[in-house]
Amino acid sequence: MDSPAAPATGKDERSAPATRGGARASVVRRHNLGLLLECLHLEGPASRSELGATTGLSRSTVADLVHELVRSGLVVEDGVSPSSGPGRPSPIVRLRGSAAVAVVVELGVDAVSAAVIGLGGDVVDHRSVQLAGMRVSPEDTVRQVADLVRGMDIGPTHPRAVGLGVAVPGLVRRADGFVHVAPNLGWKDVALGGLLAEAFDVPLDRVRVGNEADLGAVGEHRRGAGRGCGHLVFISGEVGIGAGLIIGGQPMLGAAGYAGEAGHMLVNPDGRPCTCGSSGCWETEVGESALLRAAGVRDVRGLAAVDAVLTRVMAGDAAATAAVAEIGHWLGVGVGNITNLLNPEVVVLGGILQPLFPFVREPMLDAMHARCLGPVSQPVRVVPSALGTSAQLHGAAEVVLASVLADPTTR
Amino acid sequence: MDSPAAPATGKDERSAPATRGGARASVVRRHNLGLLLECLHLEGPASRSELGATTGLSRSTVADLVHELVRSGLVVEDGVSPSSGPGRPSPIVRLRGSAAVAVVVELGVDAVSAAVIGLGGDVVDHRSVQLAGMRVSPEDTVRQVADLVRGMDIGPTHPRAVGLGVAVPGLVRRADGFVHVAPNLGWKDVALGGLLAEAFDVPLDRVRVGNEADLGAVGEHRRGAGRGCGHLVFISGEVGIGAGLIIGGQPMLGAAGYAGEAGHMLVNPDGRPCTCGSSGCWETEVGESALLRAAGVRDVRGLAAVDAVLTRVMAGDAAATAAVAEIGHWLGVGVGNITNLLNPEVVVLGGILQPLFPFVREPMLDAMHARCLGPVSQPVRVVPSALGTSAQLHGAAEVVLASVLADPTTR
DNA sequence: CGTATTTGTCCGAGTGCCAAACAAATCCAC
DNA sequence: GTGGATTTGTTTGGCACTCGGACAAATACG
Numbered sequence A, B: 001m002d003s004p005a006a007p008a009t010g011k012d013e014r015s016a017p018a019t020r021g022g023a024r025a026s027v028v029r030r031h032n033l034g035l036l037l038e039c040l041h042l043e044g045p046a047s048r049s050e051l052g053a054t055t056g057l058s059r060s061t062v063a064d065l066v067h068e069l070v071r072s073g074l075v076v077e078d079g080v081s082p083s084s085g086p087g088r089p090s091p092i093v094r095l096r097g098s099a100a101v102a103v104v105v106e107l108g109v110d111a112v113s114a115a116v117i118g119l120g121g122d123v124v125d126h127r128s129v130q131l132a133g134m135r136v137s138p139e140d141t142v143r144q145v146a147d148l149v150r151g152m153d154i155g156p157t158h159p160r161a162v163g164l165g166v167a168v169p170g171l172v173r174r175a176d177g178f179v180h181v182a183p184n185l186g187w188k189d190v191a192l193g194g195l196l197a198e199a200f201d202v203p204l205d206r207v208r209v210g211n212e213a214d215l216g217a218v219g220e221h222r223r224g225a226g227r228g229c230g231h232l233v234f235i236s237g238e239v240g241i242g243a244g245l246i247i248g249g250q251p252m253l254g255a256a257g258y259a260g261e262a263g264h265m266l267v268n269p270d271g272r273p274c275t276c277g278s279s280g281c282w283e284t285e286v287g288e289s290a291l292l293r294a295a296g297v298r299d300v301r302g303l304a305a306v307d308a309v310l311t312r313v314m315a316g317d318a319a320a321t322a323a324v325a326e327i328g329h330w331l332g333v334g335v336g337n338i339t340n341l342l343n344p345e346v347v348v349l350g351g352i353l354q355p356l357f358p359f360v361r362e363p364m365l366d367a368m369h370a371r372c373l374g375p376v377s378q379p380v381r382v383v384p385s386a387l388g389t390s391a392q393l394h395g396a397a398e399v400v401l402a403s404v405l406a407d408p409t410t411r
Numbered sequence C: 001c002g003t004a005t006t007t008g009t010c011c012g013a014g015t016g017c018c019a020a021a022c023a024a025a026t027c028c029a030c
Numbered sequence D: 001g002t003g004g005a006t007t008t009g010t011t012t013g014g015c016a017c018t019c020g021g022a023c024a025a026a027t028a029c030g
Helices: A025-043 A048-055 A059-071 A138-150 A192-200 A212-223 A282-286 A288-294 A302-314 A318-342 A353-371 A388-406 B025-043 B048-055 B059-071 B138-150 B192-200 B212-223 B282-286 B288-294 B302-314 B318-342 B353-371 B388-406
Strands: A075-080 A091-095 A101-107 A111-118 A123-130 A161-168 A171-173 A178-182 A187-190 A207-211 A232-237 A241-247 A250-252 A346-351 A381-384 B075-080 B091-095 B101-107 B111-118 B123-130 B161-168 B171-173 B178-182 B187-190 B207-211 B232-237 B241-247 B250-252 B346-351 B381-384
Touching (some): A025 A091, A025 A388, A101 A388, A111 A138, A123 A388, A138 A192, A161 A192, A161 A212, A161 A388, A192 A207, A207 A388, A212 A232, A212 A250, A212 A346, A212 A388, A241 A282, A282 A288, A282 A318, A288 A302, A302 A318, A302 A353, A318 A346, A318 A353, A318 B318, A346 A353, A353 A381, B025 B048, B025 B059, B025 B388, B048 B059, B101 B138, B101 B388, B111 B138, B111 B388, B123 B138, B123 B388, B138 B192, B161 B192, B161 B212, B161 B388, B171 B207, B178 B192, B192 B207, B207 B212, B212 B232, B212 B250, B212 B346, B212 B388, B232 B353, B241 B282, B241 B318, B282 B288, B282 B318, B288 B318, B302 B318, B302 B353, B318 B346, B346 B353, B353 B381
Parallel strands (some): A232 A346, A346 A381, B101 B161, B161 B207, B232 B346, B346 B381
Antiparallel strands (some): A075 A091, A101 A111, A111 A123, A171 A178, A241 A250, B075 B091, B101 B111, B111 B123, B178 B187, B232 B241
């Protein structure tokens, strides 16, 4: 009973269409087709009878729907159930993973990754390049992405490619992939969607650009540590801190698509000045640079530097241990603030916070519980990312493939 | 294309039913009936042809649906359109306001209000009593509510009453109306829903208890300053501070129903200790007592005391003016934090913040914009409550009447 | 007063789901 | 083995709902 895919209006991607919601019989069909597909997409192959049980649809209807999906090539029926119990065996319905794929890209601060991900979350291909470290112009980045993608068997123009999904660490307007600002790339007002559409010669509406944390949240929600949960918060800790929200099972992007900009939440009473002009911001206290600064590391950056600090912690280095504990404390204050406001079911910590997790866990939970009322914070699970650096890629794929799930008939 | 009404499961009122979502033709019917009813409920009487235009349904279908609603007594057709243009005039469809009503109650810190509100938001009756000022036990409160409600023509057992809605300033579990804690009432672990169901002799599922800020948000979203907007935040400033969230047009209650507990968000680096054990909490800096303390008022409390401060401000009193500006500053910090996280379309300030609004506007916006990235905070409208003290009552009525709108056939 | 326009009403058709009856395929007991 | 019990696919007829078109009714306007 999800809403159908809303068209990408500039304003709000969850709003209703102009002429709101008179429903005819065909929307039921679309809905049920999508439902079946989504079951298979999220939970893997299933027998026809299982599909009937989980959807509540009758045998005749399931048969009819499956036949249509088989005809359209999205699904195959092969093999039979692993013979459990008496009764006629039910044929297994399985997504043809390659029937619809998304080409996805993640623009990181020090690497660019690309992948081809099919229905069901199959990673068909995956590759990445490290960047030299210097900031790269949008045009050069697009060229780099094009090279990377062209190295893969399936590109955005491939007949089975549904679209191109891109994760960017910045403020993005989803409608057309316009990047307002991406501080850690040094970008400002970049029409990234248009540039990519041009570079790959695909229409603009096949290119979906999204904020890296928003897409990470989708990834963890659909394929990671928050599968099936209704309310999820994904905290993406990199150079900056961003949050991605899943509310009521749906990505929550805010009125203009800028929800989750949690990095400039005030957390530290005596905090350092932030690049935003304010001070005591969350990302000043919890990001990569905060950790390295607190641990006394200079000159080095990136995941390797973070790993080095963790090695020192494990070796018993007092300064590094204190640094990590401090990060954990401020992390907990922020997570507590967010928990108070949103009462999520799961908080997933991604980016550099994932490897940090076991070390920051205690101080984080202490700070969090100090700021949250018992019944609010008690049942909230705070867990590390399950997908690690792939969360954003999977999220981008989900966003691109969502159009297929929402309306399987058009393809 | 909204989801059908989810049953009030204990866990999450927005989650899907157990056997998720196979749709049959009858759900289309229910959907369309509800759609029509909701149009009339939110936008008042409309001609049949207007209904057809806004829903996109055909004339035949609208006719059929309207006939069914007339038969069930929810709607009447009377009069004709105010003759604009040529063509056959279309009969006006109008909700029978009294066909379904909600009996609603607000438990304030120093007053109890009750009302009878019908479809379309008609306030049929409304009365309230001031409390002596001392804290009242749950049992006494229930007696007081019973007396107040029995004075009205329509009670919860009236055949046209759909249910009883109650707004409480505390942490409430919606499923059964259990109040975990209501600091400003001095309550802890009160089975309010059960007590009220018993007192009025109605089944428990007819009693909907909700947090005061959550219901205020619903009220302002449906009938107040945030009509029709997708993402709204309602800040309820009383003794404590609470937030109510509307996300994607739907109330957002969180995984366990405790979303919006924003009062203990950290805002003031050098803040005072809070009753929660932490310090620098939002409600310590922005609530009623913060204002009165800052303005040098002692011994007096309540709305009257707040009004007295505002009178002093208008008279040019420097201390009062500074106090209000300080409140405005911290209010802005908190609103900025929330805006960064949720990117709402509208922030509605209710409770004592409504009368304060014109005086705190400037410092609030300054502090808010200092903490928000330009494109995020720029288009966010911050406005005072339009319904004032009635927001919660209207919100409670909407929650109760939602069952009728979701499934008009059962009544 | 006639025409254009808009809308209600009626009827047939289309779509999609379901229930029931039947057939097929498995397990299990004897 | 063989015959029930059980589960599931398949087919058919029926039902609920919506839509489009034809026609009638009610208005405005020249």
